Amino acid sequence: MPARYRIRVQGRLGLEWSAWLGGLSLSWQEPGQTVLVGQVVDQAALHGLLNSIRDLGLPLLEVLRLPEEVSL
Numbered sequence: 302m303p304a305r306y307r308i309r310v311q312g313r314l315g316l317e318w319s320a321w322l323g324g325l326s327l328s329w330q331e332p333g334q335t336v337l338v339g340q341v342v343d344q345a346a347l348h349g350l351l352n353s354i355r356d357l358g359l360p361l362l363e364v365l366r367l368p369e370e371v372s373l
Contacts, residue, residue, distance in 0.1 A: 306347065308337045309363040310354055323350050334362065 308325070314335045319327055323346065325339035341347045347364075354361060 303340055303342050305339065305367040305369075306337075306341050307363070307365045307367055308350070308354070308361070310335050310337070311360040311362055312357075314357075314359075322353060325350075335359075338367075 309330070311334055313329060313333055314322075314327055316327055319325060322337060323339065323341065325337040328336045328338070330336055341350060351361065351364070
């Protein structure tokens with residue numbers, strides 16, 4: 302079942318990584334964190350996304366499933 306997620310990692314990713322990370326939108330927070338937000342089609346896709354983040358060597362700080370009423 303599709304759901305929207307916010308994933309926060311330590312480190313700064315450039316916008317060019319958006320497509321490689323499932324088309325999620327990227328924004329930045331201090332100190333040196335990247336926030337990815339968007340729709341993930343199912344749990345398998347979420348695990349694949351988290352594996353990609355791991356493969357980049359980025360520390361995972363937060364994974365949050367967003368309620369339906371929260372706007373991107």
